[in-house]
Each structure stands twice: as structure tokens, then as C-alpha cells.
Amino acid sequence: MEKRKVLDERAGQLEAREREYVRELYALSKKYLEVEKERPLYSIMQKTFGADPFALQDSQMYKRGGYRQSKRKQEFARLGRQVAVERGLPAYNRAVGLPIGQRQLEPILIAGTNIMVEQDDTHHLNNVAIQQMLDDIKRTVIVNLDIAHRMLTVRAGKEVTPETINLYLETLQHTMCGGAVAQEHMSEINPLLVKDAYAKVITGSDEVKDALDRRFLIDIDQLFHPTRAEKLKEAIGDAIWIVLRIPTLAVRMADGDEAARWAAMQNTMAFIASYGLSGEHIISDLAYSFKHARVVRMGNKMWYQRMRGTNEPGGFPDGYICDFMQAERDLPARRFLEVAQEDEEEALKYSRAMHEGIGGIAAVIDNVLWLGFYMSGGIGFSNTVASAAYSEVMNEISMELIELSHRYMQGVRKVPLRWETVRTMVNSIIQYTMESYEKFPTLAEFHWGGAHRVSVIGSIAASSAAMLTGSSTMGLMAAHYAIAFAMKEGWLRTGWAGQEIQDHLGLPYLCSMRPEEGNLVELRGLNYPMQSFSAAHGAIRGAAVYAAMIGRGSSWCLSPVVKVAFADPHLIFDFKHPKLCIAKAGIRQFMPAGERDPVLPPH
Amino acid sequence: MGKLPSLKEMYPKFAEEFEKTKPPSVLERVTPEAPPPPSFCLPRPDGWWRQPPYSKWIQDRGREPTAYELLLDFIIGRAISSPKAMELASSAPSRLIVYEIEHPQRGTEFVRMFLNPTQVIEGPPEEEPDLWIKMNYYDFVPVLGGEISVFNAVYEGRATILGNTTAGLDQYDVMTAILGFEIPRPRCWPRGHP
Numbered sequence: 001m002e003k004r005k006v007l008d009e010r011a012g013q014l015e016a017r018e019r020e021y022v023r024e025l026y027a028l029s030k031k032y033l034e035v036e037k038e039r040p041l042y043s044i045m046q047k048t049f050g051a052d053p054f055a056l057q058d059s060q061m062y063k064r065g066g067y068r069q070s071k072r073k074q075e076f077a078r079l080g081r082q083v084a085v086e087r088g089l090p091a092y093n094r095a096v097g098l099p100i101g102q103r104q105l106e107p108i109l110i111a112g113t114n115i116m117v118e119q120d121d122t123h124h125l126n127n128v129a130i131q132q133m134l135d136d137i138k139r140t141v142i143v144n145l146d147i148a149h150r151m152l153t154v155r156a157g158k159e160v161t162p163e164t165i166n167l168y169l170e171t172l173q174h175t176m177c178g179g180a181v182a183q184e185h186m187s188e189i190n191p192l193l194v195k196d197a198y199a200k201v202i203t204g205s206d207e208v209k210d211a212l213d214r215r216f217l218i219d220i221d222q223l224f225h226p227t228r229a230e231k232l233k234e235a236i237g238d239a240i241w242i243v244l245r246i247p248t249l250a251v252r253m254a255d256g257d258e259a260a261r262w263a264a265m266q267n268t269m270a271f272i273a274s275y276g277l278s279g280e281h282i283i284s285d286l287a288y289s290f291k292h293a294r295v296v297r298m299g300n301k302m303w304y305q306r307m308r309g310t311n312e313p314g315g316f317p318d319g320y321i322c323d324f325m326q327a328e329r330d331l332p333a334r335r336f337l338e339v340a341q342e343d344e345e346e347a348l349k350y351s352r353a354m355h356e357g358i359g360g361i362a363a364v365i366d367n368v369l370w371l372g373f374y375m376s377g378g379i380g381f382s383n384t385v386a387s388a389a390y391s392e393v394m395n396e397i398s399m400e401l402i403e404l405s406h407r408y409m410q411g412v413r414k415v416p417l418r419w420e421t422v423r424t425m426v427n428s429i430i431q432y433t434m435e436s437y438e439k440f441p442t443l444a445e446f447h448w449g450g451a452h453r454v455s456v457i458g459s460i461a462a463s464s465a466a467m468l469t470g471s472s473t474m475g476l477m478a479a480h481y482a483i484a485f486a487m488k489e490g491w492l493r494t495g496w497a498g499q500e501i502q503d504h505l506g507l508p509y510l511c512s513m514r515p516e517e518g519n520l521v522e523l524r525g526l527n528y529p530m531q532s533f534s535a536a537h538g539a540i541r542g543a544a545v546y547a548a549m550i551g552r553g554s555s556w557c558l559s560p561v562v563k564v565a566f567a568d569p570h571l572i573f574d575f576k577h578p579k580l581c582i583a584k585a586g587i588r589q590f591m592p593a594g595e596r597d598p599v600l601p602p603h
Numbered sequence: 604m605g606k607l608p609s610l611k612e613m614y615p616k617f618a619e620e621f622e623k624t625k626p627p628s629v630l631e632r633v634t635p636e637a638p639p640p641p642s643f644c645l646p647r648p649d650g651w652w653r654q655p656p657y658s659k660w661i662q663d664r665g666r667e668p669t670a671y672e673l674l675l676d677f678i679i680g681r682a683i684s685s686p687k688a689m690e691l692a693s694s695a696p697s698r699l700i701v702y703e704i705e706h707p708q709r710g711t712e713f714v715r716m717f718l719n720p721t722q723v724i725e726g727p728p729e730e731e732p733d734l735w736i737k738m739n740y741y742d743f744v745p746v747l748g749g750e751i752s753v754f755n756a757v758y759e760g761r762a763t764i765l766g767n768t769t770a771g772l773d774q775y776d777v778m779t780a781i782l783g784f785e786i787p788r789p790r791c792w793p794r795g796h797p
Contacts, residue, residue, distance in 0.1 A: 025797040400791040408754040416637030416760035428768040
């Protein structure tokens with residue numbers, strides 16, 4: 001009994017000592033809150049909440065007027081009543097369900113802009129830029145013309161010259177817009193409905209480029225930094241690829257699989273008209289080649305249960321998703337590590353470009369559209385999660401990581417693909433990001449769920465590890481580790497985000513090249529088995545792939561032609577400034593394509 | 604339309620030409636191997652500690668110093684004479700840093716270093732350390748000699764650190780001050796940050 005008492009006392013003393021140690025550190029950390037005020041995060045949170053970012057209590061709770069604090073929700077309530085009266089059936093009605101707006105309904109400051117949008121404005125049905133981004137991808141098909149040209153010269157004995165190619169290209173613009181060329185009595189389409197349909201050429205050869213009509217060319221030299229253009233041109237070589245963009249209205253009415261069919265049909269018609277072809281053997285072979293031979297579709301077909309055709313988001317390979325991103329194309333193609341060692345400011349440009357792509361494109365396609373809309377039905381959560389990616393927070397956290405790399409990685413020639421090395425980096429990242437959430441209660445409120453917070457940690461871990469090593473597999477491994485680590489050693493409660501990530505952490509799945517188990521991350525996709533399907537985790541693969549490309553100083557992730565195809569200035573959505581487009585749509589200044597006004601009654 | 608030659612006649616060396624059009628393989632362009640260690644991180648010839656600049660601060664015991672002796676000599680021979688290093692070491696929060704040093708012949712040697720109050724102790728830790736550093740003996744020597752930064756060895760994959768990064772930065776500050784340099788602390792973890 002006596003011995004037990006002594007042991008209890010000793011245990012108590014130890015516990016007290018431990019608590020004292022923790023308290024001492026906590027008290028000490030408060031000393032540094034003044035330093036934290038210099039961080040851009042402080043001003044971002046101040047702007048977002050209009051209150052002290054360090055405040056631990058919300059004195060305005062229950063006093064903000066509920067949903068009326070949001071102008072957009074006020075508008076929705078009014079319009080909901082209007083709809084109900086017009087159709088004689090109740091519609092959107094704020095009187096039912098949980099009262100909302102007791103806490104602050106904070107707006108989002110979109111990164112790289114000075115535009116504040118309300119959360120509702122980033123919902124994919126309210127935000128036409130998000131819709132147009134997906135439409136622009138779904139309506140794209142890329143076809144190699146060399147096979148067709150070979151067929152024309154060898155099989156049909158036709159001569160292919162710059163003049164014939166230019167004539168074909170001009171004809172193709174007409175057929176892509178639904179114009180008839182070979183027969184009478186064909187229904188044609190109102191050009192205003194399909195004004196976004198066209199076709200343009202990509203080539204890596206200066207000689208071929210000079211011979212072509214510039215209007216029909218996606219000019220690599222003009223659109224990319226010379227160091228990137230050089231690599232892209234070398235990879236594409238003398239080949240001629242044609243990027244076909246079918247009308248937005250067509251993919252909105254059918255689905256992404258329509259793109260390849262529309263393109264193949266209209267492309268064949270343009271060949272028939274411009275080369276004067278007849279005879280079914282050659283035409284059927286041409287049509288076959290435009291559908292199947294060296295045709296680059298933006299997405300693979302999915303398995304039966306998913307029931308989606310090609311060019312639908314579940315089938316986009318991660319490498320293509322990252323080739324849609326264009327934010328880095330003006331920056332020299334250099335290894336990120338070298339840039340970070342030399343100049344912090346320059347490295348920041350690469351980091352900002354990376355987050356522009358990941359936040360503006362990968363997070364939207366993966367989280368909002370695929371996981372949130374296609375797979376779970378499209379309620380608001382995934383949009384809310386994506387707000388973490390639109391905002392400036394990721395850039396801000398990366399800024400400090402660049403500073404750390406600049407100061408402590410001088411003289412490092414190459415970061416090897418060793419887990420112990422990457423783990424060191426990831427541990428620092430987790431430590432810093434978790435500290436940020438703990439020091440800024442407003443940031444924890446802004447990213448209000450465990451899923452938000454750990455997915456931010458995962459995305460930052462993926463991008464940092466991939467940027468420094470140049471390996472997307474290492475990036476994904478870092479992301480999985482970061483999330484599992486934050487869950488196991490840090491916060492324990494991570495909401496939806498940490499449930500299954502441990503299962504995907506290990507080498508057997510991540511580094512295996514066996515199909516259905518693992519693969520190069522570039523070749524995986526949203527519908528890939530054996531990976532985390534948690535909301536908000538989609539973007540971590542995008543982060544790993546895009547950051548690895550920037551880390552290696554490469555000019556593309558998976559396909560040089562896809563990269564060039566999305567640099568096209570004729571696209572409605574600007575893939576170089578995705579966040580700006582989303583912000584503009586949030587304040588209703590973005591004009592999408594695919595409107596039916598020309599054939600509607602006056603309204 | 605004249606008679607067209609066969610494909611074999613048109614392209615007699617098709618297979619060869621086709622091979623030339625392919626870009627080099629990804630494996631040729633990307634090397635996953637770590638870079639080889641720099642020359643000053645390779646095992647040193649016997650008696651290296653008697654040569655300058657090491658002879659200025661390493662006590663000659665008639666044999667190669669152990670990791671503990673090396674760190675102790677470093678603190679006594681170099682740190683004590685640097686007022687800046689002493690100032691930094693005494694302003695940091697209390698830290699326990701463990702070095703697990705792998706010697707090619709002698710095997711693993713443990714040495715512990717306390718920051719504030721400064722102390723060097725031989726052997727494995729009895730309490731949970733703030734930071735655990737594992738590295739090769741011949742990486743440890745140039746780190747103490749100022750030939751290479753400890754982070755360089757970490758990020759090139761020859762050393763491993765585990766634990767609180769800020770403890771590592773505190774120690775790094777002290778070591779760079781001893782060597783006569785100063786690196787400003789990052790904004791995220793300013794000096795003294797727990």
C-alpha cells in the first residue's frame with residue numbers, strides 16, 4: 001500500500017512536470033504572436049473576418065442577423081419566393097431546416113486578385129467559369145494529321161502542300177461549326193450557337209509553322225517561355241496535330257464522349273471537301289483514323305459501374321489535369337531547387353504558379369466536380385472545401401517554406417528519393433502548418449472541418465516534397481504521410497479526411513507499378529482504385545504531379561500536345577489564370593459559351 | 604496517276620529511321636540515384652585530426668577521436684571562445700539533441716548535447732530528446748569543421764533528422780555562429796521560438 005502511494009506520487013510529479021513543460025512552451029509561444037502579425041495571413045484573415053485574427057471568442061455570435069448577413073442569401077430568399085409563386089410549388093425557402101448564419105458567413109479573398117466573393121458564388125452551378133473550365137476540357141480532342149496525310153498521298157495519290165492544308169483548315173472551321181460541305185439538304189446550325197467551335201494546329205517544326213496560316217496555329221513560341229518552347233517543340237517534332245474544339249452546347253447536351261465523334265465527323269467532312277475525295281474505302285479509313293489512330297482524348301472511358309464515356313472528369317489522367325494548367329508557362333524551365341537556392345522572390349513566382357494551377361484547376365476538377373458533383377451529387381461541401389484552395393492561404397504557407405529552402409538548402413545538389421530525407425521536410429511542413437492553425441483561431445474557423453485542414457496539410461506536403469525532389473510518387477507519399485501523421489500524432493480528430501489514408505500510405509501501393517495497385521501518379525486518375533476518395537483529397541495528386549514537373553524544370557507532365565492545346569488564347573476559360581476567371585464569375589463578370597439565346601423567344 | 608512504289612521501296616530503312624525519331628527514354632533523362640558524397644565526406648586517412656585546421660581544436664589522444672570526444676573538443680575548443688555562440692546557446696529554450704553517429708569501423712556511437720545549459724554527454728539518451736540526428740562519422744567531421752552544413756548532409760540524403768525542427772535550427776544557429784557565420788532565422792520560427 002505504501003509502495004503504491006509512493007509510486008502514485010512519483011507518477012503525479014512526473015505528470016505535473018510534463019504539464020509544466022508544455023505550459024511553459026505554450027506561454028512562450030504567445031510571445032511570438034507579435035511576429036505572426038507581420039504575416040500576410042494576418043491581414044488576409046483580418047480582411048476575411050473583419051475582426052482580430054487571434055480572437056479566441058466570437059462576440060458577435062447570434063448577433064449577425066442570421067442568413068441576412070449575406071447579400072447573396074438575401075437574394076436567394078427573395079428569388080426562392082418568386083419561383084414558388086410563379087410555379088405554385090414551394091422552392092428554396094430559408095424558413096425550413098437549420099437556421100444558418102449564427103456564425104459569420106465569411107467571404108473568400110481569391111488568391112492573386114483583390115476580389116472577395118461569397119461562398120455561394122463558388123458553387124459550380126452559380127459559377128459559370130467553373131462550368132466553362134470543364135466544358136472547355138470536355139470539348140477538346142487532339143488528332144494527329146500525319147496518318148491522314150500519309151493516307152492521302154499513298155492511298156489516294158493526292159498531293160499535300162501548305163496550300164491544301166490551309167484550305168483544309170479553313171474548311172474545317174466551317175464544318176466544326178456544323179456547316180455542310182459535301183451534300184445538299186443537310187441541316188446546318190445557327191452560327192451564334194456554336195461560335196466557340198473551331199480547330200487549330202500544333203507543330204514543333206518552324207518550317208511547317210511558317211507554311212501555315214497563322215490564324216489556325218497555336219504558336220508555341222509566342223505562348224511559352226523560350227526555354228519551355230524549345231523543349232515542347234523538340235518533343236512534338238515535325239508532326240502536325242490538330243486540336244478540335246466542339247461547341248460547348250454539344251457537350252452540355254450530350255456528354256464528353258460526344259467530342260471525339262463530332263470532331264471525327266467534321267474532320268472527315270473537311271478532308272472530303274478540301275481534297276475532293278470520293279470512294280468509300282479511303283473515307284472510311286480516314287474516319288477510322290480520326291476516331292482511333294493517334295487520337296488524344298482528354299479522359300479515358302470508365303468502368304461499367306461509373307457509366308461515363310471518354311472526356312469525362314473521372315477519366316482524366318492526373319498527368320493531363322496538370323497539363324491543362326498553364327500558370328507556369330512564362331517562367332524559365334529550371335529546376336525549382338536551383339531557383340530557390342538562388343533567389344527567394346523568383347522561387348515565389350514558381351510557387352504561386354503552382355498553387356494557381358492546383359487551387360484553380362486540380363481542386364475544382366477533383367474535389368468540386370468529380371468527388372462533389374459527379375460522385376456524391378453536388379451539395380455544397382466540396383465547394384466549401386475548395387475555398388481553401390482558392391484563397392491565399394496556401395501561397396502564404398509556401399512562402400515560409402521557400403524561405404526555409406533558401407536558407408538551409410544552399411549547396412544541395414539534388415534531393416535524393418529517400419523517404420528519410422523527404423520525411424524531414426514533411427515533418428517541418430506539418431509542424432509549421434499545424435502551428436499556423438493553432439495560432440490563428442480564425443484560420444481554423446475559415447477551414448472549419450478536419451477535412452479542410454488536413455487536406456491543406458496534405459496538399460502542401462505533396463507540393464513541397466514533389467517540388468524539391470521532382471518526383472510525383474514522392475509527393476503523393478508525402479501527402480499521405482502528412483495526413484496520416486497529422487491524424488495519428490497531431491490532432492487525432494480529422495473528420496472525413498483521415499479515415500482511410502493510412503491504407504494508402506505504404507510502399508506496396510504507392511510505388512507498385514502493377515495496374516490496379518499503383519502506377520506513376522501521372523497515369524493515375526480520379527477513378528483509380530486503391531487511393532483515397534475522401535472529399536478534398538483529389539487535389540493532392542494534382543499537387544504532386546504539377547509540383548514534380550516544376551521541380552524537375554520540365555515543360556509538361558504527361559503530354560506536350562495537351563500542354564500546348566490548353567495554352568490556346570481562343571479558349572473561353574483562361575487556364576493560365578483560373579482563379580481570376582472563377583473570381584470574375586463570382587462577381588458575374590465572366591461570359592461563358594454555350595448560351596441558347598439566339599434560338600430562344602425574347603426574354 | 605502513276606504507279607506508286609511500295610512502302611519498302613519508299614522507306615528502305617524504315618525501322619532504323621523510326622527508332623531515331625523516338626526521344627531518349629525517361630530513365631536516361633532522369634537519374635533517381637543520389638549524388639555521390641563530396642570528397643570531404645569520404646573516410647579520411649589516419650592522423651587527419653593532427654592536420655590543420657582540425658589540429659587547432661581537436662586534442663590529440665593518439666587515436667581517432669570518438670564522436671563524443673569530437674563534439675566535446677568542438678565545444679571546448681571553439682564554442683567557448685565565441686561570445687556570439689555562447690549568447691545564442693544561452694538564449695535558446697532548453698533542448699536535448701542526440702547524435703547517432705555511425706563509424707565505418709567502430710559502429711554506432713551516441714552523443715547527447717544539451718542547449719541551455721550547454722553540456723555534452725556520451726551515450727544514448729535516457730529521456731525523449733527534442734531532436735535526433737543520425738549521420739555518418741565522416742559527415743559529422745566536416746560539419747564540425749565548417750566544410751559542409753548539417754542541412755546539406757540532411758537534404759542530400761546522407762543524414763536523417765527526426766523531431767522538432769526548431770530545436771535543429773537553434774543548434775544550427777549556434778554552430779554557424781561558432782564557425783564565424785550567421786544565418787538570419789526564418790520568419791516562421793524566430794530565435795527562441797518553442
